[in-house]
Amino acid sequence: MPRQAAYEAVAAVHRDDAYANLVLPAILRDLRLHGRDAAFATELTYGTLRVLGTLDAILTTAAGRDVQRIDPPVRDALRIGAYQLLYTRVPAHAAVSSTVDLVRSVGQGATGFANAVLREVAGKDLDTWVTQLAPPMETDPVGHLALAYSHPEWIVRAFAEALGGDLAETGRLLIEDNERPPVHLCARPGRADAVDLADEVGGAPGAFSPYAVYLPGGAPGELAALADGRAHVQDEGSQLVANALAVAPLDGADARWLDLCAGPGGKAGLLGALAAQRGASLTAVEVAEHRARLVEQAVRGLPVTVLHTDGRTVGADRDLPEGGFDRVLVDAPCTGLGSLRRRPESRWRRQPSDLPPLTRLQRELLTAALRAVRPGGVVAYVTCSPHTVETHVTVTEAARRSGVPVDFVDARPLLPAGMPGLGDGPTVQLWPHRHGTDAMFLAVLRRG
């Protein structure tokens, strides 16, 4: 049954462009899978989707034909079978026979083929397959890392560039991207204390964010603290960058805060709670209607006004006056390459051609933010991507072209004291393998 669930989820991702984290819960419910069975189905689904590139290279060799030419239902079943053989402790005979059963139910007449391919796959362990199929690290490091750790080459290249060309560290990042991501809670300031909340949920206080709680087990389920608005689910890195905006030094008024890209409302929830403690209020802007509704739910009871509009209308919208805000967050739409752990299929969907329209939008939104902030006020530009085109290039280009005088603020002192691996400033790049967070980028600008 767990394998059937994983098959249905993986097939829906490939057939319907579905998102695994959205389809899988419904499939688990339909098949009435709970506890260990549900956990196994989840591992098979997420694991198979993450390491798809490596699995496909191996299956292509084992089948003696391009995996893309195998009938899609059989192909997905083989991928789940190969994942079990190479990445889990499932005994080989169980992985093979259960996959052949699966193939019998989805691809008529292909059981002999599936049996032969899986026996071939099982003939070598993962390291041996990688040694056989990956180009040598010495001559083609990007190709090697891409195959060994299952990322598209353009993403490996982008990560390596953001890590200053350090390929050993790039490898550590890729390995981390293939791990099951942790679930972090944000204990909302003024409503909950992280240490008490950690006790309550059987978790541990976060290493860096004063609001973070690490949840054991990976699924937040029906926690009372979430239901009654004392906490929300939020990666620790997201908490840190939102908090950095709130603690950036500011002369003069500090009452009007703006979140220009607020949906679904994680950072607006934290900023709203901080604003409440400081007698400030937050305007949260979101262009997508359903996401604006999610922001409204996330900020209930906090001094937050949600605007369902385009953040680029600063100056044209009465509620978004030029120079009207003391602190502004631009948590820009981006490729999301910094949170690949959480979206197993996304590394295979994203394309380099996604970058130009996104970076144009990022520049426009940051320019709007620089117009929205008052002289002396601060803007935090954030992405959950470390791609330098979306980080450094966007920030320097927008600052240069905006016509607004701006200075970089060193973002490092705005993060908790003693936090390692923050680089040379003034911007900050967080990393899964260094900080256990998503790869959030933060630049803080002050309007002159």
Ligand SMILES: C[S@@+](CC[C@H](N)C(=O)[O-])C[C@H]1O[C@@H](n2cnc3c(N)ncnc32)[C@H](O)[C@@H]1O
């Ligand atoms: C990275 S997400 C923001 C995440 C959010 N800050 C949080 O912490 O939950 C970017 C958001 O910007 C929204 N967006 C995209 N274009 C926009 C625009 N022109 N104006 C306002 N919001 C926009 C997207 O719909 C998306 O919800």
